Amino acid sequence: MSVDSAKSAPNLDTPVDGVVDRPAIDPPGQKPAAQRSGHPKTTTRNRKVRDPRLEALGDLYPFDSHYLDLGGQRMHYLDEGKGPALVMLHGNPTWSFYYRELIQGLRLRYRVIAPDHIGCGLSEKPQRYPYTLATHIDNLERLMDHLGLQDVTLVVHDWGGPIGFGWAMRHPERARRFVVFNTTAFLGEPTPFRIRVCGWPKIGEFLVRGLNGFARAGTRMACHRRERMTRIVRKGYLLPYDCYAHRVAILGFIRDIPLRPEQPSHGLLLDIQSSLARFGDRPMAIFWGMKDFCFTRRFLTEWMFRFPEAAVHCYPEAGHYVVEDACDEILPALMQFLEKSDHTVPKAPVTSST
Numbered sequence: 001m002s003v004d005s006a007k008s009a010p011n012l013d014t015p016v017d018g019v020v021d022r023p024a025i026d027p028p029g030q031k032p033a034a035q036r037s038g039h040p041k042t043t044t045r046n047r048k049v050r051d052p053r054l055e056a057l058g059d060l061y062p063f064d065s066h067y068l069d070l071g072g073q074r075m076h077y078l079d080e081g082k083g084p085a086l087v088m089l090h091g092n093p094t095w096s097f098y099y100r101e102l103i104q105g106l107r108l109r110y111r112v113i114a115p116d117h118i119g120c121g122l123s124e125k126p127q128r129y130p131y132t133l134a135t136h137i138d139n140l141e142r143l144m145d146h147l148g149l150q151d152v153t154l155v156v157h158d159w160g161g162p163i164g165f166g167w168a169m170r171h172p173e174r175a176r177r178f179v180v181f182n183t184t185a186f187l188g189e190p191t192p193f194r195i196r197v198c199g200w201p202k203i204g205e206f207l208v209r210g211l212n213g214f215a216r217a218g219t220r221m222a223c224h225r226r227e228r229m230t231r232i233v234r235k236g237y238l239l240p241y242d243c244y245a246h247r248v249a250i251l252g253f254i255r256d257i258p259l260r261p262e263q264p265s266h267g268l269l270l271d272i273q274s275s276l277a278r279f280g281d282r283p284m285a286i287f288w289g290m291k292d293f294c295f296t297r298r299f300l301t302e303w304m305f306r307f308p309e310a311a312v313h314c315y316p317e318a319g320h321y322v323v324e325d326a327c328d329e330i331l332p333a334l335m336q337f338l339e340k341s342d343h344t345v346p347k348a349p350v351t352s353s354t
Contacts, residue, residue, distance in 0.1 A: 049064065049065050049066075049067075050064060050065065051065050051122055053122075053239060053240075054239075056235065056239065057232065057235065057236050057239065058232070060100065060232060060233070060236055061097055061100050061236060062104070063078045063080060063100075063103065064078075064079075065077075065078070065122060066078065066079050068142070068143055068146055070118065070139055070142055073118050073123070073124045073126055073129070074123060074124045075115055075116065075117075075118055075123045075124075075139060075143060076096075076115070076116045076121055076122035076123040077096070077113060077114060077115035077116065077143060078096055078103065078112070078113065078114040078115075079111070079112075079113050079147075080103055080107040080111070080112045080113075081106070081107030081108060081109070081110055081111050081112050082110075082111050083109050083110040083111050084110055084111065084151065084153065084176075084338075084342065085110070085111045085113060085147075085149050085150075085151065085152050085153065086106060086110045086111065086112045086113070086152075086153045086155055086179075086338075087113045087114075087115075087144070087149065087152050087153070087154055087155065087164070088102070088103070088112065088113070088114040088155040088156075088160075089114075089115070089140070089154065089155065089156045089157070089159075089160030089161075089163055089164045090114070090116070090117070090120070090121075090157060090158070090159075090160055091157050091158020091159040091160050091161075091183065091253075092120070092158060092159050092214075092249075092250060092253035092254070093120075093214050093215040093218050093237075093241065093250045093253075094120075094157075094158070094218070094237060094321070095116045095120045095121025095122070095237075095240055096114035096115065096116050096121055096122075097121065097236045097237060097239075098157065098237075098321070098323060098324065099112075099114050099155070099323065100236075101323070101327045101331070102155075102323060102327065102330070102331060102334070105331045105335070106331075106334075106335070106338075109335075109338075110153075110338070113143075113147065113149070115139075115140065115143055116240075117136050117139065117159075117163070117249065118131075118135075118136070118139055118249065119131055119248055119249020119250075119252060120240065120249050120250075121240050122240060125245065125246050125248055125249060126248075127245060127248055129248075129249075129252070131248070131249050131252025131253060131255075131256060132252075132256050132264060132265055133159075133162055133163065133166065133256060133258075133264075133265040133268055133269065134166075134264065134265070134268055136159070136163045136166075137163055137166035137167055137170070140163055140164070140166075140167050141167055141170065141171075144167065144171075144174070149174070150174050151174065151176040152174055152175055152176055153176055153177045153178070153179065153338070154167075154168060154175060154177075154178050154179070155178075155179040155181070156178070156179070156180055156181065156183050157181040157182060157183055157322075157323065158181075158182065158183050158295075158320070159183075159253055160183060161180065161183030161184050161185045162183075162184065162185055162265075162268075162269055162272055164178075164185075165185035165272050165275070165276065166268065166272050168275075168279065169271065169272050169275040172275075172278055172279065175279065175282065176282065176283075177282050177283040177284065177341055177344070178279065178282060178283070178284040178285075179284070179285050179287070179334065179337070180284065180285070180286045180287070180303060180310075181287050181288075181289075181322050181323060182288055182289050182292050182294075182295040182299075182320055182322050183295060183299075184295065184299055184302075185269075185272050185273065185276060186269070186272070186273035186276065186302060186306075187258070187266075187269060187270065187273060188298065188299050188302065191257055191259060191294075192293060192294055195254065195257070195294065204251055204254065204255070205251065208247060208250055208251045208254065209244045209247040209248065209250070209251055210244060212238070212241055212247060214247075214250050214251075214254065215237065215238055215241045215247070215250060216238065218237065218320075218321070219234045219237050219238065221293065221319070221320075222292075222319050222320035222321040222324075223319055223320075223321045223324050223325055224289065224291040224317055224318055224319035224325050225317060225318070225319075225324075225325045225326075228324055228325055229324065233324070276306055276307075277306075279307075280306075280307065280309070283337070283340075283341035283344050284307050284309070284310040284311070285310065285311045285312075285313070285333075285334065285337040286300070286303055286304070286307075286310050286311070286312045286313065287313045287315070287322060287323075287326075287330050287333070287334070288300045288312070288313070288314050288315065288318075288322065289315050289318030289319045289320060289321070289322030289325055289326065290314055290315060290316045290317075290318065291316070291317065291318060291319040291320075292318075292319055292320040292322070293319075293320070294320055295320065300312075300314070311337055313329075313330070313333050315329065315330075
């Protein structure tokens with residue numbers, strides 16, 4: 001995300017196991033098994049399932065999957081470890097796979113939750129759906145409430161920034177601290193042409209959904225250290241976006257970039273921008289890839305201006321996928337930040353606005 005701030009394949013997004021007590025594919029003409037049995041279409045932390053598609057990744061993504069029903073659409077999320085809650089929010093065109101190494105490093109001391117936004121990763125990918133910033137914030141809110149999360153550390157990248165800070169705007173008393181990776185929560189410089197063209201009518205459909213050009217380009221342009229983007233890692237990033245139908249949210253995110261005031265997400269991003277001042281007392285760490293063609297140094301400068309007390313870590317040889325490029329350096333610095341701020345209390349109580 002940046003801000004000026006064929007044919008459909010069979011649905012592969014159904015869990016294989018009894019998280020919602022339904023088979024992988026329901027027989028034609030029958031209601032889903034969850035509805036036939038009367039069981040609720042939500043998961044609990046103790047029910048675990050392994051998506052068979054992940055076998056192709058070996059040990060690269062060694063996590064159990066959890067699902068939450070959101071009005072008929074299942075959101076996939078990871079829920080690893082115990083301790084203070086860290087919620088990791090990915091951007092476009094990635095998924096929870098982006099955070100895999102951080103999750104493995106942090107789950108021994110923290111409870112790490114990493115959802116896939118609807119339309120992304122292992123979540124369901126409805127073809128007629130409002131892929132807008134407001135909807136993604138609504139979905140995150142329902143997940144947070146379902147899990148009963150308080151005192152949350154938000155870890156955000158790309159579109160995860162507006163989504164996460166949008167949730168924090170609604171629930172400032174529940175946002176404990178922030179970890180920021182190459183993202184925004186405010187209007188900024190113009191979106192690069194190479195991204196804007198992907199949102200154009202017809203051309204965007206062909207490039208993004210037909211050729212998978214946006215996700216493929218991400219594995220080449222967003223990761224500066226090419227040796228990190230091995231064949232199997234690239235396969236991991238592209239795995240959920242294997243056909244025209246499964247790329248619907250990628251295009252939806254692009255077309256929701258608030259380029260003009262008349263776009264619905266433009267006004268919402270302005271509201272999020274206005275709410276940032278209330279979080280000035282919260283611990284924040286910023287980890288920034290300096291080779292990012294999208295979220296440039298100007299975005300970093302703006303973050304530093306708005307949060308002068310933030311701990312800032314810059315990586316000269318990292319790009320937009322800064323976690324992929326520099327995870328080995330980020331993890332110890334992130335652990336140090338979390339340990340130092342584990343017992344930090346905001347200077348003044350904050351209540352939700354009305």
